[in-house]
Amino acid sequence: MTTAKLRQMKANGEKIAMLTSYDFTLASLVDEAGIDMLLVGDSASNVVCGNQYTLPITVDEMIFLTKGVVRAAQHALVVCDMPFGSYQVSEEEGVRNAIKILKESGCDAVKIEGGEEVLPAIRHMIQIGVPVMGHLGLTPQSVNQFGGYGLRAKEESEAEKLLHDAKLLDEAGCFAITLEKIPAALAARVTKSVSCPVIGIGAGNQCDGQVLVLHDMLGLNQGFKPKFLRHFANLGEAVKNAVSEYVSAVKDSSFPSAEESY
Numbered sequence: 001m002t003t004a005k006l007r008q009m010k011a012n013g014e015k016i017a018m019l020t021s022y023d024f025t026l027a028s029l030v031d032e033a034g035i036d037m038l039l040v041g042d043s044a045s046n047v048v049c050g051n052q053y054t055l056p057i058t059v060d061e062m063i064f065l066t067k068g069v070v071r072a073a074q075h076a077l078v079v080c081d082m083p084f085g086s087y088q089v090s091e092e093e094g095v096r097n098a099i100k101i102l103k104e105s106g107c108d109a110v111k112i113e114g115g116e117e118v119l120p121a122i123r124h125m126i127q128i129g130v131p132v133m134g135h136l137g138l139t140p141q142s143v144n145q146f147g148g149y150g151l152r153a154k155e156e157s158e159a160e161k162l163l164h165d166a167k168l169l170d171e172a173g174c175f176a177i178t179l180e181k182i183p184a185a186l187a188a189r190v191t192k193s194v195s196c197p198v199i200g201i202g203a204g205n206q207c208d209g210q211v212l213v214l215h216d217m218l219g220l221n222q223g224f225k226p227k228f229l230r231h232f233a234n235l236g237e238a239v240k241n242a243v244s245e246y247v248s249a250v251k252d253s254s255f256p257s258a259e260e261s262y
């Protein structure tokens with residue numbers, strides 16, 4: 001997969017499927033199943049590390065996780081999230097961190113939250129050859145400013161700013177934009193207004209593609225069920241059942257059997 005192919009998919013009206021991944025084993029399965037893009041999201045902070053927010057994860061931790069996903073990806077384009085604090089301080093620091101992430105992890109592109117306020121860093125990255133995916137709407141790195149994970153851009157003024165930001169990101173050369181948790185009608189408007197592919201999460205079905213957090217859509221993260229999430233499997237139950245059978249088999253000495261012994 002390439003950024004040019006993704007643009008072609010938008011032009012052809014072919015939907016783009018993206019999922020998060022954080023490790024080699026699951027990313028191999030997801031890639032084999034035909035995903036177009038793998039996102040090593042900073043949601044790793046929640047899913048992998050058990051933090052409440054995405055804020056604590058570091059550049060080096062993102063690189064560590066991304067390396068495994070890159071080794072797994074035979075087909076998909078791998079995007080690594082730039083974590084909180086790695087691009088907000090200055091354009092120069094942002095560019096330095098983007099280069100470090102690309103060089104050390106081997107990923108194909110980075111994703112950055114925000115619009116006009118981070119545009120200088122994004123422009124500079126794109127100029128030196130770093131493919132950048134934008135991220136607007138509910139940007140989890142701003143959770144403390146938003147005061148939670150509620151729907152964004154309900155009000156006209158925020159919706160207009162989002163549309164303006166999306167056009168700026170598109171003009172700057174972002175190869176794609178993620179729209180998170182905004183009204184479907186606004187996401188449809190943005191999708192029609194920009195030339196790059198728009199990938200939605202909780203943004204309706206008029207976007208050029210969709211992204212979900214892998215552990216959420218597999219039902220591994222059992223406590224989390226926002227309206228936009230569909231469980232495509234119930235692996236949480238499957239894991240618990242398998243582990244409880246294993247525990248019983250160990251306790252009653254039925255595992256390992258003679259056939260399972262040397």
Ligand code: KIV
Nearest residue numbers: 020041042043178211
């Ligand atoms: O970190 C992440 O998983 C993301 C997706 C929710 C788009 O940014």
